[in-house]
Amino acid sequence: MQEFLIPAKPDLQAARESWLKMLARERRLSPETVEAYERDTRQFLHFLTSHCGGSPGISDIADLRGFLAARRAGGAGARTLGRGLAGIRSLLRFLERRGLVNAAGAAALRAPRQPKSLPKPLTASDAKHVVSVEGQLAEQPWIAARNAAVLTLLYGSGLRISEALGLSGADLSSPDETVLRVTGKGGKTRLVPVLPIALRAIAQYRRLCPYHLDPKGLLFRGARGGPLNPAIVQRDMAKLRSALNLPDTATPHALRHSFATHLLGRGGDLRTIQELLGHASLSTTQIYTGVDTARLLEIYEAAHPRA
Structure with a gap:
């Protein structure tokens, strides 16, 4: 996976890295899904950096609604927002299982309504x-x-x-x-x-x-x-x-x-x-x-x- 500069304190960086490895090795998600989750959570950390005025740590994770609103204002569609929310929820559940955060707020947040589209089979x-x-x-x-x-x-x-x-x-x-x-x-x-x-x-x-x-x-x-x-x-x-x-x-x-x-x-x-x-x-x-x-x-x- 390509290396990126992650705007986060060491505790959050290390936890996020462990989470991404868990997705690939234990849950065996596809490389494309892991890459998408990495990108979505990285964007979330950039948002938190601007929101908090500095690199966030685990204790600074908040305002998921604000992040989704900012992404929507930037032109992200419902599918992109839904996937981003799924990735961040997964990270928060990972942290919650380790007693580091309370993920109840993220779990209660409703995902954007997805547009209905039918698959396009060949004849x-x-x-x-x-x-x-x-x-x-x-x-x-x-x-x-x-x-x-x-x-x-x-x-x-x-x-x-x-x-x-x-x-x-x-x-x-x-x-x-x-x-x-x-x-x-x-x-x-x-x-x-x-x-x-x-x-x-x-x-x-x-x-x-x-x-x-x-x-x-x-x-x-x-x-x-x-x-x-x-x-x-x-x-x-x-x-x-x-x-x-x-x-x-x-x-x-x-x-x-x-x-x-x-x-x-x-x-x-x-x-x-x-x-x-x-x-x-x-x-x-x-x-x-x-x-x-x-x-x-x-x-x-x-x-x-x-x-």
Whole structure:
């Protein structure tokens, strides 16, 4: 993580550093979430420095409402404010467990109302084009096979990109492995099915990959043999959607949305889809019912003569 000048007294600096390490090592939050929490709490400390007239210590943590108001005045949206509040609450709970602060005030503070937005899945036809090895634009056959294998796992098993890229060389090494054990957000483990087409895509990638895939190492490799960066998958997906004339919403994560939406459209029940996606709450999964309803209305309005 990039080093920044933190305007805080040593006690608060040390506690915050311990909290960030706990998020990454014990709670196993994604690097992106930890980075966002680091940035949000750093902004909070800058606010407190201005508010208190000097570097704050643990005993100076206060006026969370003022911080959120200042961020809102600076143009931050509801999602940004909500995430910032979540990060600061997490830090305060960490300090409270050590008897250093009382986090009741932060817990009672209501998060900004989040705008409702529906996921943007691909159509089944577009998703099939995206995940096919023939559709990949990479010049090297092994990289085309790698990209197809990764994208097929996102669409076929509903994996997050971090989950797919976190697989080891020992995972899915046999055609008999039809179920994969995945560790997702918060260290939560779930079982997901792996379709035969995904097993074939991974087997083809294994055959073509020029690097030794150690069972204890990572399965998916970058062009030089190191870990495959999510940004590379996102970049290649951007090229792919441009070639296929797909909207900007056709991202790797949209394949996970497509997995859920297409299952629901074929009669899958919400509880099962919740388990497959690894959602902690059913309310998170229920957003896909809105997607399915919206698509039905679009079809109705386009097809019905009196619509």
